[in-house]
Amino acid sequence: MSPVRTVEFPGFIQTVQLLRAQVTTPDEYPYSIPALRGFETLELDGKVTFLVGDNGSGKSTLIEAIAVAAGFNAEGGSKNFRFATRSSESPLHQHLRLVRSARRIDGFFLRAESFFNVASEIERLDVTDSYGGVSLHEQSHGESFLALAQHRFGGNGLYILDEPEAALSPQRQLSLLAIIHRLVEHERSQFLIATHSPILLAYPGALIYQLGADGIREVAYEDTEHFTITRDFLNGRERFFKHLFDE
């Protein structure tokens, strides 16, 4: 069992530790991912923590392992979801130790990639009413995603999201920011989010970790590529085109 801390911490998971001594295949996936090579511990914010990094940097691998170690289904859902349409989760979760607060973990794990399967499971369990009364399959991707966040993220929860922006227009990303704010500030919730969205990343006071060739390090919002490239692009996209299309 994971150790339980007695000091007051606003969230559910305070620290993620990799028990390196247990790893027998350090040169294989997922330990071979550059960001995870030297990985030992990660302190999470009690409210909102983001994982950023290039495609293939290891965000989904790490976030899924944390979710599974926390008791969630590898493909997503709330803690009582047990369906699996594939079984390709990495073994990383077996060697993670979560330093947790005394609160019992409840909440939701959502991967953009398997949202369709989560929606199917909700229908199978016949709990459509908890999601706004309209089948998630009869709403658009973004509508159903936001309906789920609005109706099923009930507060006092740990919410682990992998690229939630994949479904959401910029306007709906702002709506998600408002949902996050309500849940962390008024309903004692904690979020861990892997994202490429400069809008979501702007959440005030969030802790941002960048996964890269040199490991996992904390980064300021204004120093993320998401912020700098988006800003520079919007401020002068012609310069980018000149560089990108130059033959």
Ligand SMILES: Nc1ncnc2c1ncn2[C@@H]1O[C@H](COP(=O)(O)OP(=O)(O)OP(=O)(O)O)[C@@H](O)[C@H]1O
């Ligand atoms: N089942 C697997 N077996 C072997 N390698 C894998 C497996 N799943 C992912 N990888 C590799 O691990 C690396 C990290 O993948 P991961 O999906 O965690 O990246 P990511 O940061 O989430 O990327 P993206 O931003 O594109 O979602 C990639 O190089 C990927 O090819």
Ligand SMILES: [Mg+2]
């Ligand atoms: Mg990913």
